[in-house]
Amino acid sequence: MKMEIVKDYKNDNFHKDEIRKSWFDATLLRIFILATCFKMLLIPTYHSTDFEVHRNWLAITFSLPIKEWYLSNKSQWTLDYPPFFAWFEYFLSQVAVYFDPEMLKIDNLNYTSPNAKLFQRATVMIADIILVYGVIKIGETFCKSRSSYLILSFLSIFNVGLLIVDHIHFQYNGFLLGILLLSITKVAEVDKESSILQGAVWFSMLLNLKHIYIYVAPAYVIWLLRWYCIKGGKFFSRILKLGSIVLIVLILSFGPFVSQLPQVFSRLFPFKRGLVHAYWAANAWALYTGADKFLSVLWKQLGWLQATRTASMTGGLVQEDIFTVLPTPTPIVTFVVTFASMIPALWSLFTKNEAKITPKHFVRCLILCGLSSFMFGWHVHEKAILTAILPLCTLAVVDKQDARVFIILSSAGHTGLLPLLYPTELTPLKLLLSLVYMMLAGIILTHKFHNSLLKKYEWLYVGILPFVTFYESVLHKLIFTDRLPFLPLAFTSMYCAIGVTYCWLLYYYMYLGDRFQNDITMYKKKEENIIKSKKKHYK
Template sequence: MFGSKNILKETQINRDEEVSPVVSRDNVVLKVFLLITCIKILLIPTYHSTDFEVHRNWLAITYSLPVKEWYTNKQSPWTLDYPPLFAWFEYCLSQLAVFFDPEMVKVENLNYASSATVHFQRATVIFTDLILAYGVREISGTFCKSLNGYAVFVFLSLCNMGLLIVDHIHFQYNGFLLGILLISMSKVSKIGKEMSVLQGAMWFIILLNLKHLYVYIAPAYIIWLLKSYCLNSGKFFKRLCTLGFIVLAVLTASFGPFVTQLPQVISRLFPFKRGLVHSYWAANGWALYIGAEKVLSVIWKHLGWLKDTKSAVMTGGLVQEQSFLILPTPTPLVTFLLTFLAILPALWCLLCKESYVNSKNFIRCIVLCALSSFMFGWHVHEKAILTAVMPLCVLAAINKEDARIFIILSSAGHTALLPLLYPNNLFSLKLLLLLTYMLSSILVLTKQHLRPLLRLHEWLYIIPLPLITFYEVVLHKLLFSDKLPFLPLAFTSIYCAIGITYCWILYYYIYLQNNACTDNRIESNLRCQRLKAKQS
């Protein structure tokens, strides 16, 4: 049987591990969740982005229009472009919204933001974060055997500053989606428990039908379920058919009512004409690529080889198709091939190497798939970094190398999110959130693993990150006044992209060098150190 030895290890609890009572664990989740909820409530009056109007408009579309017009209505520029299950989610919210302010669910009321509307929509994000809290509870119970590790993970995930910025200031619903992801990862990681694995598979298909961009990590699920669930059972075809039935059932329930308008739905879900990058570049490989294009275009112009650089300067802040003058212009097909090639080694190890058949390497494979798609995907949003950061939280609490990557990745990724909060009066809040989460993460993870985690060059990289935000908001205007208005955003994206690229390469190296024994040896050493510390 493939991976049989490692599967047996996965189903055993090491006697030396410090297992804490369920009541104590629930108290930790409850207290942290209530604390962070109070902070979220305080953030209700803050600035919100156009995404607020996007979701308000989706409430109106799903409440006021028949189902056949949900994906065809163009009265607002913010058309419905999420999968059908998310449309039904908005429909359910709209049934409550009408009692708070009937005007918010009228399609013709564009850019409507009454006080009742603001409070209702903010409250829905806070309330749905209960699913995130449940997901944190579930996955931490699967992976964190000590109360210390459990508490560290709960803090890193529930207090994640990226979610605070994106969901509770900028405005989106990433928290409950990531909660479903955590629930799914927890359940499919329970090798040997068939019903749990099937429930996890169902949760992931539901997630894909809520937000289709999680398809980038679907290959990790496919390989993991094939290897750990189907191939090791002696009932390959039966189990494969069961998984197929779950997928088809959820897809039918989701897309069934829209079967006559599937081309329109698909075109909304995959709008390739939006261009390679978003208006504010995600801190990924394409930010570095465009930065290189800009530098080369300036050199070419200085040498007289290029007369006009306007179309080469990808800093206009517009969502559109772009053309390069010096470097080859990437196409959607090229980005797809690069993403596929980038995730292939991680998938191959999970499928073909027996030592990789353990749930921790499954989580690492998910992180690598998320990072690879973030690095090379088409029209990637800066917020997509959270898909890699959140699953990494649980491993950071129990493994020092994962903790090392987490500190750098979260610091760079969260810094890259801060320009989303562009009003100047939010500068102090941005800096406070960044410094608080960075320092807290470093302190709790260093204490958890009883050793310094970062190398000298890594310290030299993350220490200037708050200064990047200071330059973006304050220093650039002092130096350049109104000139080069997009330079601070480009500089932020490129600097953060260097750190994220470094994490992607280093994490791949660690993953490819990893085996099942490494984790066991590290955890054993860590337990011995804790016992010595208690005795002293």
């Protein structure tokens, strides 16, 4: 049996040139087609207000002159993404007019028709081609075996978080994350200047499509500064090249809106929205807010609080909040805490020994930056966890420690997204989706590394997650009927926050201690031991 494993490992190795042919690989093609067919089945399902948000953006960019794009407020769903995304909506609108011109009228608020729904759903699926291309390119760089490459393709293309957020709830995260993967791939090739510059272009474009990716920008800055600018011996010329790329992209993006800049920035950074989102993202602030609610009840019982106002943070609304017992964080406090939590990872990446540094260290630093921003950022959306989960897919297929964190983080992170699908009729679907992906990810990665990746208590935590969803969707209503309506959401957020916090701490411990073990090294050691034991046997 052991000899077969080693034999399979040897036969499984393939070169980067062979991976490039994977566009025509039958298995990858089947994964993509199957995923697309499944997404088509989701077209008639529930969609959130984000559907109307993007329909309204189509109408704004189609019906109004450019100078009014960021000024229009006929709908509450004003344009609040960077200019490149506004242009993305504009180009979509040029096609949308052939499907249903009514959807492009600025006064047709909350307009939904079969053709409009089909068009918008289809655009998300078509845009996912960028995600597939990003997976292919990053697989070329990081995957050293065919099995790793195909597992990466499955975990990424069938990522249940993207299925929930993009193809049911409705957004365009897939193609944005595809661009992120492309930029990672390019900047990872530090010995190729042209590749580095292409990566800088991709990431600059990404920031001007959705500004939330600024949270992982520090990882890019440190990586390019230390391992491209300083290492190359051409510091000033290379800094100038990178700076020129960023400046040119910014001019192309914001230049047409120079007269609207104050309005644009007020839309991009709406600090009056409050610390937590409509329901708490599964982060440190969920635990902090939950602690404040518990203490306020306890203080009241003890007579230390005469009265407490209605808890606005349990109303599912987007608004400014004031804590009852604990200090109320401000935007500047969350910014300082977020940046401070990134510093150890950034410092480690900057000071890493040149003989030991690999592109994996950059990706891990990027993941930690994404996790830190999710943990401590202001008004974090629950779907922002995907910024850490998707890049982690890449490393989960090549290192067992990354795989361990991936199983826990993806399980907790995806479970935290499930309350977005609140209609009762979606309960079986969301339970099935999360459970199947969770089980397949655990089984596939455990089989790949021929070892149980999680500790017993970690498996226990993950195993409870489906029951958390069952309580949130079904059991709470049976027990409490209409009472305590926000309790299941708060409980889900806090339980998932425990897992996300654990992953953040565990990954930091592994990263700073450099405790990752490459699977190829592991298999080589196994091979050497098997050969040695066989020689002893024959002797």
